Amino acid sequence: MDRERAAFEAGIKLGALYHQFVGTPLSLDTIRGLERAIEESVSLQPYVESVKVRIDEGRVRERLNKFGYCELEGVMLEVDLVIRYDGLIVRAGMREENGYPLMFLKEIREK
C-alpha cells in the first residue's frame, strides 16, 4: 500500500496548507513573502521533497478592498508539491479550475 500511502501524504499537505493560510490578509506587495512562508511551513512536514507556491497576482488585484488589501482565497493558490515516500515520488498540486480550487495528483513513480 506504499503508493496509496504516498498519495495520502500528498493530500494531507494540500488540505493543511489550504485551511491554515486561507483568510490571511495580503496585498500585491506581500505576495512573495506569503508564498515563501507557506512554502517553508509545508517543507517542514514529513515526506515533503519540495513545494512551490504561487499566489495569483491578478486575482489579488481584483479583490483589493478600499484599504488596499484582501484575504487569501483558495482560488488564488497554485501549488506544485513533490512527496517522497519509501522510494516513490508523488507529484501533486492545486490550481483554480472553473472557479473551484482543485487539488490533483499528477504522477506517482519510483525514484
Place this chain on the structure above:
Amino acid sequence: MDRERAAFEAGIKLGALYHQFVGTPLSLDTIRGLERAIEESVSLQPYVESVKVRIDEGRVRERLNKFGYCELEGVMLEVDLVIRYDGLIVRAGMREENGYPLMFLKEIREK
C-alpha cells in the same frame, strides 16, 4: 490510479479539518457541539462517505485555563473517515500516538 486518488482524497480531508479547527476555544460542555460541527463540515466535501470525530475529554480537562476553557489541539482529535471514490472505499483516520497527531490509512477495498 484510482486507489491512489482515493487515498489522496482522504488525506486532503484530514489535513483540512486539522488546520481549520485547531485553535478553536472549547470546554467540557462544548465538546459534543464542536465534534458535530467538524463532522458536518467534513461530510460536505467531495467523496466523503462518513466521518466520526471524537475530542479527548481527558486532554481537554488537563488543558483548561483559569477561565475554564482551552483551545483544540491536534492530539485531542480522534477521527474515523470513510471515503468512497469510484467504487473504492478508503478507511483512514487520525489519533494521537506518542504525543504526535498521527494521520493514517487503514484500508482500501472495492465497494
Place this chain on the structure above:
Amino acid sequence: MDRERAAFEAGIKLGALYHQFVGTPLSLDTIRGLERAIEESVSLQPYVESVKVRIDEGRVRERLNKFGYCELEGVMLEVDLVIRYDGLIVRAGMREENGYPLMFLKEIREK
C-alpha cells in the same frame, strides 16, 4: 482605562472568531450548526456576556459549488456581541457593508 479595555476585549473576540472560522466548509443545511458552534466557542472566552451569530443564507446559496457547499467568508457573518468588563457593558458586532466585513462598536455603558 476601563472603557478602552472593555472595547479592546470586544475587538479581540471579533478578530478571533473571524480568523478561526473563515474557510469552514458549509451548506444551507449546516448553517444553524455552524452558527451554534461559533457562538459556543466565543461564549467561553473571558468577559463575553452573550454572542449571536447569523450566517447569511442568501450569500451561502450564491457561493455553493458544484458539490453543493461553499466556504465561510467574512461577508456572510452577522455578529452581535456583548462584553461585560468591570461594571461596563460593550455592544459590538460585525456585518457586511459595501462588500467589506465591517466590525463596529455600538455602545459602551455602565451596567
Place this chain on the structure above:
Amino acid sequence: MDRERAAFEAGIKLGALYHQFVGTPLSLDTIRGLERAIEESVSLQPYVESVKVRIDEGRVRERLNKFGYCELEGVMLEVDLVIRYDGLIVRAGMREENGYPLMFLKEIREK
C-alpha cells in the same frame, strides 16, 4: 468614543493574528520568516501604525517533534502593536503570562 474605538481596533488585530496563524508548522530555521509574514499581514490592516512579532525560540525548541518541527502556539508569541486612529496612538500587545497567551493594552495617548 474615539479612545474606545482605537482600543477596539487593537483588539481586532491581535485576535485575528492569533487565530490566523496558530497551528502553522514551524522550526528553528523558519521562525524569522514566519515572524515577518505575520508582521506583513497585520501591517496591511486598517489603522496599524506598526507591529513587531517575536516567536519564542526556546518554546519552539521544546516542542519540536521527531520530524524536527512543531506548530505555532499562542504562548510562543510576543507581539508589540501600535494602532493610530484619529489622532490617537494605542500601544497594545501579547505575551505569555502564567502559561496563558495574554493580550493587553499598554497605553493610549494623543499623537
